[in-house]
Amino acid sequence: MMEDDLRQRVEPSLAQTGFVWFMRLLSIYCLTLGVAYWIRLIGLHQGLLWRFDLMPWQWQTAAVSLAVLFPVAATGLWMRAPWGPVIWFAAALIETLMYTVFERIFAANPMVAVTNLLILLLYIAFRIVLFWQGRTAAQKLSSFGQR
Numbered sequence: 629m630m631e632d633d634l635r636q637r638v639e640p641s642l643a644q645t646g647f648v649w650f651m652r653l654l655s656i657y658c659l660t661l662g663v664a665y666w667i668r669l670i671g672l673h674q675g676l677l678w679r680f681d682l683m684p685w686q687w688q689t690a691a692v693s694l695a696v697l698f699p700v701a702a703t704g705l706w707m708r709a710p711w712g713p714v715i716w717f718a719a720a721l722i723e724t725l726m727y728t729v730f731e732r733i734f735a736a737n738p739m740v741a742v743t744n745l746l747i748l749l750l751y752i753a754f755r756i757v758l759f760w761q762g763r764t765a766a767q768k769l770s771s772f773g774q775r
Contacts, residue, residue, distance in 0.1 A: 641761055647754045648708065654747060655705035658716060661723075662698030665691050686733050690726055694719055713751065720744040 640648075668691055671679035680688060697719035704712025724744050727737035 643754065643757045643761060647758060650750065650754060651705045651708055651712070654716065654751075655702045655712075657747075658698045658702035658705060658719070661719075662695060662702060665695035665698065669695055684733075686730075690722065690734065694723060697722070717748070720747070 667673050668678055669680045680691070683691065697715060701712060701716035701719050703709075704715055706712075721744075724741045726734045727740045731737075
């Protein structure tokens with residue numbers, strides 16, 4: 629019985645392992661978005677507004693901000709640092725507002741908002757499950773110590 633309790637505390641749960649993979653996949657997604665904004669900034673892709681000096685100031689501000697925020701968020705998410713999700717949330721909020729609230733300036737792209745919302749909901753679901761697992765483990769540990 630005691631070995632089972634010890635093994636349960638040492639081995640990560642399925643939710644913990646899933647959360648790590650989720651954070652890593654989100655990190656790769658953020659890095660991809662960051663690279664896409666950098667490609668836009670340096671003008672490697674042909675097209676309207678695909679060069680920094682031809683962009684309006686609103687696009688310049690947003691593209692530079694997101695080109696910095698997304699790779700920083702990717703680093704924090706990959707390392708599972710507490711600031712990683714915060715930076716991702718800030719970048720996702722900026723990007724969502726760009727393509728929804730300020731669609732007249734940037735463009736309408738509701739899929740960005742839907743994607744960011746789904747990622748946020750999945751993150752919240754993982755955090756709730758991990759919270760309850762931690763609480764249950766703490767209760768088991770405290771009841772084990774009272775014996």
